[in-house]
Amino acid sequence: MYRPLTTEAEVARELAGIRPGLLPGYTAELPGARAAVLTRLWRALAHEPLPWVTRRFGGTGGLALLLDDGRALHGPASDPYATGAHVNDLRLDGVPYDDPALLVADLAVPHAAGFSAELAHSVVSLALSRADAVHPEEWPAQDWQWEQRVIDGHPFHPNCRARTDFSVSDQLAYGPEHRPVVELGTVPVRADQCLVSGSWPGELRDGGHLLLPVHPWQAEHVLKRSSRPWRTARPLLSLRTLAPTDGGPHVKTALSTRLTSSVRDISGYSVRASADLSALGAALAARTDGLLHVTHTLGAVSAHSPDLAALLRESPEVYAAPGERVLPVAALTTTALPSSPAWLAAFTRLALTVGLRLLELGVALEAHGQNLLVILSAGGEPVRLVYRDLADIRISPARLAHHGLTPPDLTGRLITDDETALRRKLFGSLVAGALAGTAGSGPALGAALESAVPDLPDTADLRALREDPLPAKALTLMRLSPDSPGDLWTSLPNPLVLERGPSGQ
Known part of the structure; x- marks a missing residue:
């Protein structure tokens, strides 16, 4: 097997200096982290419309890409x-590769060098995350847990864990x-x-x-400047959004580094739109018979720079009644709930509704x-949903007006009447x-x-979900296409039909 050692060794040396107790775990987790990233990469190679893949065909031995x-x-x-599959190695002209970064480097396709570096960082970051993992109680008491x-x-x-500008200490x-x-x-x-949207609180004046x-x-x-101490907080899933330790609204900060795919700054467009979007979210939630809450953006400010801006947003926890728990859907797999077909069907029905x-x-x-x-x-x-x-x-x-809702006074990338774009956004993410x-x-x-589809209203959107290939972001193609801004898409086999073959070309 081939693997680059430089990045992995550098992380090990830094870890030995600051958290030596994590070093054995980090080393032990590296093979599994390589396999996890390689598995995600193989999914992309098998299903995305990559211009240098000319043919895909399957057989008893698996899948081949020409x-x-x-x-x-x-x-x-x-x-x-x-999500539970593990690809331990791929063979390029008969040579086995267990390291995704080295495989991409040796593929030598356009822009491979940068993507290879991101994959290497994803591997070491994932190994570090797994090495430091704990297994708390089944039902945490706090949303941040x-x-x-x-x-x-x-x-x-x-790039599931790529944070390429972050050191081990970071x-x-x-x-x-x-x-x-x-x-x-x-x-x-x-x-x-400053550009201000909504209400900015007195404590931040x-x-x-x-x-x-x-x-x-x-x-x-x-x-590159000092800041005044304000509050302690815990980072949430998005990393740059934090929950203050003493409660209250969550704080979304600018973090001008690439995390997974995108640089996480806060544009002036997002700040200007935040109040109108918050009002629209409330109007939409009111039409879901209590099944959806949309967190309110309380205030947003930009110093006319995407590098210096912040939003204050309600904590989703405010919508949970006593005895209820609110958690990101991504955290469901840390529980046993999805293993029940009946539970999974109920959750799918709620989400699609x-x-x-x-x-x-x-x-x-x-x-x-x-x-x-x-x-x-x-x-x-599963009883209700929260969207943030x-x-x-x-x-x-056009759709809003058809249903008697006043469209927000916005232009730009959020606005479209194109059915394909609208369905891609929802079906690809949800x-x-x-x-x-x-x-x-x-x-x-x-x-x-x-199980869920028969209970849903028969609309043109539902028919598209039932009958058409399922859209998904072509995440690897996007990383290999730096000159093509915006989302790129692929089509996956519809899980509601029998065909399960590879697609994307």
């Missing part, structure tokens, strides 16, 4: 919805899976030099200045496992993302959908 340079890549059959239980990151992205200090408490500071900016919360990594590495209702009204949610949360009854049944972070939804003015990641396999997802 490349445009004449080489062949062989691996096992690929279920695009599987649920956020910390998601160790492996994105269930389908090869990972341990700021990654939610490492359970840190972060010191949030503020930076004063003259009020007349100082005379003629607004005090903007800043992530400590951002203050040190991007702003809400998602399709909002799509019919005119809003496609980015309902992946981080933005979408589920409220469980004391007995563990409206910054990347899609809004159809079905190919949150539901698939919870189900863990194509057959389990198909069975849950089969």
